[in-house]
């Protein structure tokens with residue numbers, strides 16, 4: 001029997017890569033459902049090619065344009081959650097930002113195999129997600145190159161042997177910019193990532209290094225590890241994705257071509273590796289590996305992520321929400337690049353600390369509070 005896969009965010013970078021993997025592994029997988037926000041043109045192409053059983057479109061206004069049996073088209077976040085509760089074995093959550101949280105929780109409650117690209121779910125609700133995984137039968141496989149690497153490395157050791165984990169970062173398009181030059185960078189420059197072709201939010205987050213901050217938080221929950229045990233290394237070649245440092249001062253590393261189809265295939269196959277007909281590393285590439293520490297003076301977002309981890313759960317929600325809004329304000333030309341971390345820091349400083357949060361309602365209350373606060377602050381910016 002083929003495994004049924006539901007892909008949330010099928011028209012995005014991870015969604016399209018997932019469909020490429022499935023196309024190549026048709027003996028094992030079939031597409032149960034596809035969901036996106038509003039890119040009906042591409043969704044219709046995917047429907048024609050992959051013949052899903054159900055389709056989701058977040059924006060109800062474009063439902064009429066979806067070439068599919070009306071009765072099997074779901075809309076809004078409620079419709080997408082309903083699809084998650086149906087009988088796909090595997091849910092790929094490749095939604096960007098905080099919209100991904102509810103489908104993640106639903107997939108875990110429904111005991112699905114969750115291939116999780118939406119890192120913001122873990123940032124907002126890592127404690128709740130960890131509990132659901134412990135108490136239920138759901139399984140989570142990270143679809144982030146660094147976390148897939150670390151997940152695989154961790155399987156090779158006894159937990160007592162672990163000293164630190166190291167997450168690599170390309171450094172983004174501005175890694176060599178002087179601090180002063182960052183003030184004037186434009187959204188189109190920030191969207192020009194040197195290694196990865198990704199969606200808008202994650203590309204902009206990579207430029208500020210907030211993406212790495214979110215990944216540090218993601219790792220804290222995925223691997224139940226102290227923030228002080230998580231290190232970040234800038235590695236422009238993006239070939240070595242994760243390193244673990246062991247108690248005997250040795251290191252184990254994971255390397256692969258920077259192609260998301262590798263961690264996607266690993267996740268879909270529930271932690272098994274298969275031959276893949278995509279790009280591969282040349283052995284000569286191994287001689288071009290460089291590493292250096294991140295500069296949190298030029299890129300304060302990474303520092304803010306560590307600070308939020310030390311404050312506790314409310315700070316993680318506030319960090320995520322304020323970053324999301326500030327990043328889109330920059331993309332729309334309303335604020336400067338350097339205003340993004342300044343705004344996040346201002347909201348973090350103003351928020352009432354709640355170190356432990358164990359319910360989704362409180363998460364959304366704090367999330368909404370942070371959005372209102374950023375919106376108020378944005379009125380004072382001249383871009």
Ligand SMILES: NC(=O)c1ccc[n+]([C@@H]2O[C@H](COP(=O)([O-])OP(=O)(O)OC[C@H]3O[C@@H](n4cnc5c(N)ncnc54)[C@H](OP(=O)(O)O)[C@@H]3O)[C@@H](O)[C@H]2O)c1
Nearest residue numbers: 009010011012013014036037038039058117118198199202
């Ligand atoms: N791209 C990567 O290489 C990469 C690597 C690691 C982790 N991730 C993570 O994976 C997630 C997705 O990233 P991405 O680069 O694939 O993003 P993306 O290219 O922007 O794609 C986002 C997808 O989600 C859909 N979507 C957006 N809002 C939605 C909503 N409200 N309801 C339903 N669908 C919605 C979009 O639909 P429309 O096309 O209709 O807008 C699109 O299909 C992010 O959390 C990111 O951090 C990405």
